[in-house]
Amino acid sequence: MLAFVLDEKGPHISPDQPEPEPGPDEVVVRVLRAGVCNTDLELARGYMDFNGVLGHEFVGQALDGPLAGKRVVAGINFGCGRCAWCKGGLERHCPSRRVMGILGADGAMAERVAVPSANLRVVPDGIDDDAAVFTEPVAAACEILDQLEAANGLRETRTPALVFGAGKLGPLIAQVLAAAGFDVGLVGRHLDSVEWLADRGITLMDSPPSDRRPLVVEATGSIEGLRAAVAATSPRGTLVLKTTVAGKHQIELAPIVIDEITLLGSRCGRMEAALERLASGEVATAGLIDASYDLREAQSAFERAAARGTRKVLLRGD
DSSP, X not given: OOEEEEETTEEEEETTOOOOOOOTTEEEEEEEEEEEOHHHHHHHTTGGGOOEEOOOXXXXXXOSSTTTTSEEEEOSEEOOSSSHHHHTTOGGGOTTOEEETTBEEOOSSBSEEEEEGGGEEEOOTTSOHHHHTTHHHHHHHHHHHHHHHHHXXXXXXXXXXXXXXXXXXXXXXXXXXXXXXXXXXXXXXXXXXGGGGGGGTOEEESSOOSSOEEEEEEOSOSHHHHHHHHHHEEEEEEEEEOOOOSSOOOOOOHHHHHTTOEEEXXXXXXXXXXXXXXXXXXXXXXXXXXXXXXXXXXXXXXHHHHSTTOOEEEEEOO
């Protein structure tokens, strides 16, 4: 089986990767599209010490199980199914979880991947493959709304918000927040290719505004972005940290204490919420795709995705 793997040689094409061996209650999925995200790039830099097939953003076709023949996406956290976290629907915090393409489980940059059947969700017919591959990162964007509701109810109409990072994830977060009623500014570089976001009520900014905002989302993954995000958060505001990186951040914590800023770590979200927004058109993705490559060209795709200013790069299956 053809796959793009990470091992002691770094990320590379494996032409004879073993076929996935599904465990109990797992099914094999034929991968139609896979996306390269910043987490994949960080894994290649040593984040999580991962070895195996990369990739956790995908859409495919179930080859067996109750959804055989259906187009599917999947939640990436494979929980034990028995602990309190799993029973509460929060498999992402299961102490013994595996995470597709990140921790203890092969990912989707391959011809086929094994996934727990409970993690699969059917893709509505109105969502094409190039849009469906964004389901996982859109779910991560939607998670912010669920967390805000649980933490402090910060959902007032037209609440000012800033999103730092106009790369792969930031534009998705900005669209989700704008559709939910926030007054959103997107701060980043290389904004020319996302000018269409202005038609969705999002203000594009090449630098932070002078006024501080009660909701700020940091999606740059850089120490400079994090410092700017802290400075842009108003007293008693909420700062959402949305990216994971291999390197260590050093930052002055005193402003967070002095301004009583709430820090909110945010990771994975519900696939159902993402599919709803993709199907309704609340979140558009076509303008975020920089390039598509065949799976056998995954090395070139990975290098393209790592270039500064590149947005989403896709891998095509059969």
